[in-house]
Amino acid sequence: MSENRLQKAIDTLKESGVRITPQRHAVLDYLMNSIVHPTADDIYKALEGKFPNMSVATVYNNLRVLRENGLVRELTYGDASSRFECNLSDHYHIICESCGKIVDFHYPSLDEVESLAQKVTGFNVSHHRMEVYGICKDCQELGIKQQH
Numbered sequence: 001m002s003e004n005r006l007q008k009a010i011d012t013l014k015e016s017g018v019r020i021t022p023q024r025h026a027v028l029d030y031l032m033n034s035i036v037h038p039t040a041d042d043i044y045k046a047l048e049g050k051f052p053n054m055s056v057a058t059v060y061n062n063l064r065v066l067r068e069n070g071l072v073r074e075l076t077y078g079d080a081s082s083r084f085e086c087n088l089s090d091h092y093h094i095i096c097e098s099c100g101k102i103v104d105f106h107y108p109s110l111d112e113v114e115s116l117a118q119k120v121t122g123f124n125v126s127h128h129r130m131e132v133y134g135i136c137k138d139c140q141e142l143g144i145k146q147q148h
Contacts, residue, residue: 006032009071009086016069023047023054027062028071028086037075037083037093037102075102077131096136098144103136 009028010020018024026047031038038046044059063084066072075083077095083102091104114125135146 012071013065013069018065018069021062023051023058024062024065026050027059028066031066031072031084031086034085037085039081039083041081043084077102092130092132094132094134096139097133097147098135098139101136101138105132 006029009032010025013020013024027043030043030046036042040056040059040063043063044054044056047059048054063072063074067074067084070088071086073085073088075085075093077083080100085104087104089106090109091106093102094105095102110128110130114128117123117128118125135144
């Protein structure tokens with residue numbers, strides 16, 4: 001990802017009065033350059049060599065601050081650990097039922113589903129989430145079959 005995008009995110013934090021600690025900078029940089037959707041533990045493991053005094057709690061606290069400032073999205077799927085991403089554009093996820101890999105894909109926004117749901121139920125709809133499940137190519141090559 002571009003250094004410009006990282007700098008914009010840092011500027012956003014500064015404008016909100018958030019201090020830019022080296023750990024916070026590293027967590028944000030790691031997420032912006034990650035093509036996977038790491039857990040807090042993944043981020044901790046990736047950065048612990050660079051920050052030996054950093055704890056998992058520090059990573060969680062930084063992720064909370066980044067999420068509260070609209071820079072990071074938390075993904076929760078069932079009982080699995082939360083995963084995090086910096087891709088805030090409208091997109092959907094496909095999830096491997098075997099290894100848990102999550103891959104982004106883009107599809108025209110399903111705004112009509114929201115408006116229909118609102119019309120039928122009377123709810124004031126705020127957002128939606130769509131997930132697609134299956135077995136990724138790597139797991140297929142290992143001979144793993146779908147459970148259904």
